[in-house]
Amino acid sequence: HTPTLVKPFSGTYVQRMATEITSTNHPKSIWTWNRTKRGRKVTLYVPYLKAIEKQPGDRWLFRFNGGEFAVNLKDVETILLYGATASLPCEFLDQARKHTIPIIIHRRNMAIPSIFLPGFGCDQDDILTKQILFREDEKKRAYMARTLLRERFRSMERTIPIPARTYRELAQTRNTTAIRLIEARTTKRYWKEWRKQIGASDVGRREDDPLNEALDACSVFASSIVLRWCLYHRLSISHGYLHERTSYPALVYDLIEPYRIWIEDAVAAAFSEVAEPEKDLIPASIEALKKSLEAQIYCHVTRQYCTRAALLHGVVLALRAYLRGDMKRFVVPVEGE
Structure with a gap:
């Protein structure tokens, strides 16, 4: 459902x-x-x-x-x-x-x-054990990290060209540390060009800035939906595959990666409309993201029309199906023909 x-x-x-x-x-x-x-x-x-x-x-x-x-x-x-x-x-x-x-x-x-977090009951499928075992298997962990990051890169191509050699390097990498280095190198180019295209100053992603604050707020907004479905399906939100540390909701940030483009589009749209970004950018960005989540899109993976928000549940279901062995591959549901 x-x-x-x-x-x-x-x-x-x-x-x-x-x-x-x-x-x-x-x-x-x-x-x-x-x-x-x-x-x-x-x-x-x-x-x-x-x-x-x-x-x-x-x-x-x-x-x-x-x-x-x-x-x-x-x-x-x-x-x-x-x-x-x-x-x-x-x-x-x-x-x-x-x-x-x-x-x-x-x-x-x-x-x-x-x-x-609320307390949840028992899980007869013991999906949590499978999640941890897959995380400890470096080959499987790298495969899942590559799958999520590949979809993230594809969404970036509207802003920057990503050469075929980057995809080949990603496909051949079997170590999650090396995969994160590929991500860092690519996203650095992406943020520089993204800010340039929307007419914003060249500020680092981690610096204090209204755009960064709006991106963070929208990220929490979207991540909270993924978090709810992770808890509902008895997954540990702290044990991710691309993100390594367990001191924050690593799995939630993993699963939101293919859909971060929605957040960036919402913030970019709001930035072009507000007169005072320091005051109005966050609520305007959230409102734009809400409308984006409500939009009807076509998911070619499942061959169905649904809302964008449905994909945030779909990616959790896809992960669960892969961990249970119901699917041989981890297939991320994304929009597109």
Whole structure:
């Protein structure tokens, strides 16, 4: 089953919740509506949270910069708090765990977001053991890293030419350290040309800059969707294949690589429209990314039409199928004819 970003639903509690949220929606707030396998839920993105207060029954009141709204956590799938300064009540955290809701906290200049993970039950397929064993097998690990990076490079070709020798070098490399060196060399060229094409100053990707902050915020936005599906399918988010360290969600950053072009396109589009990037670029970029995720595209791998957001679930399913042995190859679902 693949998630679809849709408009508020009708005839259910979710519709009433959607109406309430929409009526108090601050222009800079961030929302994504999902349909999940178990039912209809909302993935909640709250900007500049000020307070969370308990309401009668199972409802919670969120006060944020621009308004407030009440929600029942059983109807929530994931929560991202951007720029939050409020305290989180222990009872709220307990309820979030009860409903297996991941909570992600991110703010400007925060390199790695804070992630509160719910407890999950048993997995009869023991996919976690297979994930670790594949990671320890350098040949398989390099194969998966090459597969993800190849799709990333293909998306870059709209901005820079990538010579055939780079693809040959990538295909022949059997060491993940060497693969990351190929990535670093190529992405350095890419970021320089990307900034030049959108008319931005030549600033390093890791430096303090409104464009970099918007790229980071959009990355957290998209990564939170992948993170939710990794947890749902009982994968360890800390054990990646291209990204080595286990001190951050390495697997999530692995799986988002083929789709980073959506983030860059959204930020580039927003940059061309806003008058004050320091103030308005992040919300404008998120809004552009939301629209991009909702767009209908054709996936030639599965030969079907779907939303872009569905591919963020599809890549997790593809990884799981490969780890289980249901597929002999790791096939990344991407858009295109």
